[in-house]
Amino acid sequence: MNRTQKLLIALIALIAVFTGGIISRVWLFKPQSTIKLVKLSAGEYDTEVWGKNYPLQYAGYKKNLEMASSPTGYGGSVKAQKAEMQPELYTNFKGNAFSKDYTEDRGHPYAMEDLRESKRIGPAAKGACITCKTPYVEQFYNETGWGYANKPLTELMDRAKHPVNCANCHDPETMGLRVINPAFREAMQKRGIDVSKASREEMRSYVCAQCHSEYYFEPTTYKVVFPWDKGLTPQQMYEYYSGKPNGFTQDFIHTDSQVPVLKAQHPDYEEWQNGVHGQFGVSCADCHMPYMRKNGQKFTAHWITSPLKTIGESCSPCHTQGKELLFSQVKAVQDNVWQLQHTAGQTVARAHTAIQQAGAKPAVNQVELTKARDLLRQAQWYWDYVAAANSMGFHNSVQELNTLGQAIDLSHQAIDAANKAAGTNTL
Amino acid sequence: MNWAKYLEKNSIKLMLIGALAALGGLAIAGGGIAYADKPSFCSSCHSMQYVAATWQESNHRQFSCGECHLPQENIIEKLMVKNQTGMHDTYHELLRDYPDTIRVSAKGRGIIDHNCLRCHAYTVAKTPMSAGGQSCTKCHRGMIHNQIGIKEGVPVE
DSSP: OOHHHHHHHHHHHHHHHHHHHHIIIIIISOOOSSBOOOOOOTTOOOHHHHHHHOHHHHHHHHGGGOOOBOTTSSSBSOOOBGGGTOTHHHHHTTTSGGGTOOBOOOOGGGHHHHHHHOTTOOTTOBGGGGTTTOTTHHHHHHHHGGGGGGSBHHHHHHHOOSOSOHHHHBOTTTOOBOOOOHHHHHHHHHTTOOGGGOOHHHHHHHHHHTTSSOOEEOTTTOOEEOOOTTOSSHHHHHHHHHTOGGGOOOSEEOTTTOOEEOOOOOOHHHHHHTSHHHHTTOOHHHHHSOEEEETTEEEEOOOOSOGGGGHHHHTTTTOOSOHHHHHHHHHHHHHHHHHHHHHHHHHHHHHHHHHHHHHTSTTOOHHHHHHHHHHHHHHHHHHHHHHSSSSTTGGGHHHHHHHHHHHHHHHHHHHHHHHHHHTOOOO | OOHHHHHHHTHHHHHHHHHHHHHHHHHHHHHHHHHHHSHHHHTTSGGGHHHHHHHHTSTTTTSOHHHHHSOOSOHHHHHHHHHHHHHHHHHHHHHTOOOSSOOOOHHHHHHHHHHHHHHHHHHHTTSGGGGSOOOHHHHSTTSSSOGGGSOOSOOBO
């Protein structure tokens, strides 16, 4: 072989390797389009065991350990007292442990740790509190039904080795979506919805809704109940609570004003389902767990956080207007809601003081005073429905702005009534 | 070897061989172009499977990808754009760094909008849209690649 021939062969070999490489990588050995099922046994609650078999999802779940403020500055996953931003919380929750310790929530992996550290939990705390902190609730409920709710929390905490993780939402044998909170299943059944027959798209919201919803503990049994019998709006839930369901009257009596207060707990699902995204069939997971790709393989993000951190994946599949415009729109919504939420919270606080001062007068008009307390109970519920929820109103900005407007108006009515009761109303 | 003498002696034979080689080359090139024009070729890329599936559900599924996505006025321009975008796509297919939601480039949008008018020019003829410079797909988006029409997700097997 002469030199030219050698060069020619080398060139042909190079072309063959190059084309072969392209053909094999692009056509012969494509990235996986499916996820290989590894069956785990029922009752497997160890995050590591799941993670070994589903590494892409596990890597995302571990990102939930990240502690960062939200891109707009509202919420986030840094453990800080909410009262730093809203000092009115100290006043509005007087007489309840929320006035002592009310921190911003961290990611799912911290659920058990944060429960243990919470100053709201004392030795008298009941097992009901563990319902949304761990997948072990499945086991507890299987063993004793709702009986676990009335056990001492410390006893159950010792047995629950893992925080909210894969098993809260996935069936270990099929990897299909499931809900394990019995309170959610019961509440949906009352609404005529059989969760076990839900479509995958519905389940992509139900798995979140099983915990990100408003609830109360039934007196004496401590069973968790969702107040949905009359509907999911703040008005409908207030009406429901007004009927003293299962003998439940209030979460606590306010120290200063003696108002029987209802404490709202993160009604995220309720806000969303009535909002524009919920009504148009966009599930929680569509935004909070968008589809991503790694090395061409598609997977569902398990880093559950503000979608503003993943605008390209979360928002852009539908909204093509570009990241900056989308961000500024969300920020504008939240700025507006925050302004009214802060005003509403402060007005509620003023109303507590007005009622306290009126109540201290010897010649106070008791009928007017009771009226003032009723008005404030409703006002605080409306304010807290928004304040306790995540998203700073974004889940349903129209409804939340209206709710806050009503909270402000009802607080002023309560102040007027208190002044009338005290005989100082000039109107 | 005396090249001049060899050529002189085999001129007819060589010309025939050359002509056959040219014909063969043309056939392969033509076949290649025809093959690469098919949606089945486009969707053989992993990154294109989703858009191919949405297109299959649309009311434009009788048209191939290139009929909207490539310039159709002359073959040279068409082939140039096809090669350019083909190399771009192959490059990212090799790196596997494509996002889950693929967006059309500004240049690609221009080509699509132009192609809408190949069929729908009459529809807009008497409207301000006919002045040009308008984007059909800005409003008529999701018509061909409508994500609502198909089942999403990553199947577990």
